Amino acid sequence: MIVIVDNATLNDIAMSFLKKKYNLTVVVEGKYLHMRCITHIINVIVNDGLNEMNDLVARVRGAVKYIRQCPSRLAKFKERVKDAHIESKSFLCLDVSTRSNSTYLMLEQAQKFERSFEAFDSVDLYYKGELLMGDGVSN
Incomplete structure (x- = not known):
């Protein structure tokens, strides 16, 4: 038994x-x-x-939320993706607390678009400031 x-x-x-x-x-x-x-x-x-990497996860989550919240930001980000010649069938996704693998998927997708996040900073003046003020995102 x-x-x-x-x-x-x-x-x-x-x-x-x-x-x-x-x-x-x-x-x-x-x-x-x-x-x-x-x-x-x-x-x-x-x-x-994940608790050990909490700050990193919070920063990525904040960046993804910021971009996905507004259609014009999303369009600007997609332009940065196109400029960086990044090919991907999937796009940025947010994690969900009830789905155990969603944080991994969010981080995996964000990593693919790392160059686009960096380039997005130059076309959105509020990007960095909003991330620093956001929930769970420390300086």
């Missing part, structure tokens, strides 16, 4: 209770009775990594 649960402390207590109550140490001394959910473990690792 194997029980798969997340990493909550109450689950540790419950598993300890089950081992004692039902004497569940017969196979390999019960080492593999309580398995951690791999999805939960991966999620914790990814979130810890």
Whole structure:
């Protein structure tokens, strides 16, 4: 028998209770009775990594939001993409807190357009100032 649960402390207590109550140490001394959910473990690792890069992610998110919020800014940015001869089937996307891979996708897309972001600064006078004042974007 194997029980798969997340990493909550109450689950540790419950598993300890089950081992004692039902004497569940017969196979390999019960080492593999309580398995951690791999999805939960991966999620914790990814979130810890993202927290380490929080400032970078916030800056990219702020830049993408700023450009996508206004049709004229988006048109200017698309011109910078064209000028830089960047070919891509997909475009800038924002991450969504309920989609686990959306931050990765946002960063991946933004990286493709790095030269366009740099060139956009020269055609939009408010770009840098807005990013510095935006939520979560520090100087």
